[in-house]
Amino acid sequence: MNVEELVRDSLRELAAEQPVAGPGFADRVFAGRRRRRTRRIASVAAATAAVVGIAVAVPLLDSGKGDVRPANVLDQDGIHAHPEQTPPRDVIGAGDAVLAAYYTARTRPLAEDRAVSERTYWLLDAETGRYEKDTRWSFVAVAPGVRTAAVLERTLPARRIGLLDLATGEVERWIPVGQRVGGLAFSNDGRRLVATTYEDSPDTQTKEKVINADGKEEWMWMTAWRGSSRTGFYDLDVASGRGSWSAVGPDRNGNARQDFAYSRAGDLVYQRVVGGADGMQKFYDLHGREVAAPANEKHLRSDVPARLSPSGRLAALGLTKEVNGSPGRSYSSIRDPRTGKEITKVRGAHLLAWADEKRLIAWERVTSLDEEYRPRLVLVTIGSDKVVPLSGVRKESLNAERQEWEPVFARR
Known part of the structure; x- marks a missing residue:
């Protein structure tokens, strides 16, 4: 079965499953x-x-x-x-995917050899369609529907979770927690929230000696490796705020931030494992016990945010091919999620979100492979080499203590 037939069958199945509109x-x-x-x-x-x-x-x-x-x-x-805006000022999106927020990050020293990376968020104002700076939050997760965000206050880890109304900009409700929280993610249906808990900030940095572009040694703030203080996670019901906490210690192969997210079905959570032999992810049940990956997610990589297509029948995988030129062209793999077999390739260096069953939003470089990496957000289509620019070109920061804008996508 070729990709066109697979996509066509997926859409038919989706249509058959949908309830009659009220x-x-x-x-x-x-x-x-x-x-x-x-x-x-x-x-x-x-x-x-x-x-x-x-x-x-x-x-x-x-x-x-x-x-x-x-x-x-x-x-x-x-x-x-x-495509003229970087960072964006006005709403960016395609199909079911919308850029619900973005953030930048700066390093704040705490001691001579220790610092934290602090984020500043710009949230989509649903009334105006523009992104507005909101300095109150250190971490933001946006729920499907783009009406509610879960937020953490400036100092991490936090003692409570806020449910922010994106229409009014006000916190509608606070969820107090006994274990301090440093990361958040909604389930696919938006009904539940996984909150990763830490003893210390998950955005810790340490000063390390590196070799710069001139071949000289210099000290630079780097993300702390092999030093996570993760303690576990909460599985919370959004409507009631009730849930349970499960203890899961840090992975020795990961960095300081080791957040959890839900599986597609929502009955498991997974973590990113840097350098792991199992595709950079480990799965746990909702009681914190490590389990096998679900059949439709075992071939995914947690460093590719797009993961499964809306129907669940296509899987977005990592960069597989780069062609030099001006600009260079990058291609990522689209696979059968159950077998891991490649179905086709699609343009894009880093697949971020599915717009629908055939289109994805991705980072795509605008420079040759011999030049500094400079990307922009684009819309790519399975079966086509065409890209549609969505944002301006992100200017990579030469200052290691500053991170350029990073997108936060949600399903609308």
Whole structure:
């Protein structure tokens, strides 16, 4: 079976599984369009605002009832591109994937040989479709639907988890925790939250001697390796805030940050394992016991964020081929998740999120392989060599103590 047939069958299966849309579905879908048009007519602006409100709720807990999403997030053309902006100021997205936030990071020294990397986030304002700086948070995870984010306050690890309403910018509820938290991730359906716990900051850095581009030795802040203080994870119900904590110590092969995320089905969690022989991931049940990887995820790599396609029938894997030129061209592997067999290759050096069953958002370099690596966000398509630029070119920082903007994608 070729990729076109596989994708076609996947879409048919998805369509067959979908429930019949309830009354008013079309009105909800087109509400965003109507909202923007009516803004041009001052006499009806107030009435339109009353009809097209932004849903303020925990994602998916109401099974989509009354789901009127912001105009700039749900748009019928499917692509929001701003190739002139880096970092982006206006919403970027394609298909079901939207850039819900991004962050930069700077090193803050704590002692002569110890520091932490601190993030600053820009969150998507669903009302305006623009990214707004929010310095309150050290870590942000955005739920499917782009209405709610789980946040941690500035000092990590944190004693409580906030549920932030992205429409109002206010924390709707705090979830207190006994074990201090340093990382967060939502389940695929948005109903649950895995919170990774640490004794110390997971963003610790140490000063190490390196050889610079001129061949000279210099001291540089580096991510701390083999020194994680991870203690375990919480599996929390978002609606109630209740859940359980399981003890899982750090992996000796990992760095300081060893966060957990849910498997696609949500019945397991996995961690990133740097240099591991099992594809850089280990799976645990929700009681903290190490288990085998699920059949459809055992061939994945946790350093490729896109992972499984919406249907679960395609797997995004890592970079497999680079072709020099101006610019260089990079290709990543698309595989059968159960067998690990390659189905095809797709443009893109680093696959970040699936837009739909045939398209993905990726980092793609704009320089030759002989030049400094400089990427931009692009939309790539299975079966095509065409790329659609979504963002401007990220300028890699020459300062090791500063990290350029990193995207946070969510499903809309």
